[in-house]
Amino acid sequence: MPELPDVEVFKRYLDSTSLHHRITDVQIQSSQVLGDVSEQDLRADLKGHEFECTKRHGKYLFTGLDSGRWLVLHFGMTGNPKYFKDMDQEPQYDRLLFSFANGYHLAYQSRRKLGEVALLDDLQAFVEGKELGPDVLDESFDLQAFKKVLQGHRGMVKSALMNQQLMAGIGNVYSDEILFQAGIHPRTKVNQLDDEQLGEIFKGMKEVLNMAIDRQADPQQFPDTYIIPHRHQGGTCPCCGAEVRRVKVSGRSAYYCPNRQGEP
DNA sequence: CCTATAGCCTGACGGC
């Protein structure tokens, strides 16, 4: 689930639910999701403290504690936060559970446990350590910056969009949507794109991601000109009705419309 | 520098 729009929706969800409550308890149902941090350290760092603010970089969500430290939340392919009151609403795949003084709980849910939770002192150092590129929705990431990042890149355009070291936030699903909107085949080589195509991709990128955030990252609310609700075997292009095709790019499934995006 | 592959984990889904 979690690409940039999903994580941004998670961020706003935490902002409206989980800030400024004293953390009274931390339960660790599955320590596999803990990265560098031990169970003891996680408890010690959170208990008695509260979340003050949140930040996001690409697909990473950070919650700032009143101690000055940060809890990093990454959700892998299947995960989300869930705020709830009664334990009978506890989500099925919660791996961590934070309890607040107001009686509510925040669960870190992750079915496949591919995500990771850790504690940090320095956000900047974390981003640099992971060698993450700029967040694609950051205002400073404009067309010029986009072109610069792709300058000299020789790979396929879908791979480049998904490469978190080049730019952070886009994953498998949204890269398909961006390229569908731009009318460009996912296997197109970056160095074969002309200026106009780069402009189309950039524009599609900002539009698609902002639209998705506006619609709560819920595909059911997406415009009917979007391919996302149709990107599965047997799906049809919302514009021309052609059956969507699937090819492998960087080991992931790319879906595209052969009419709109052509064949390489 | 770039691609493909496997692995990490736990399912959901379709076919027989």
Add this chain to the structure above:
DNA sequence: TGCCGTCAGGCTATAG
């Protein structure tokens, strides 16, 4: 119903 293969919105290490 059960078993099996395939696929799944991420990331990393490895080999070529």
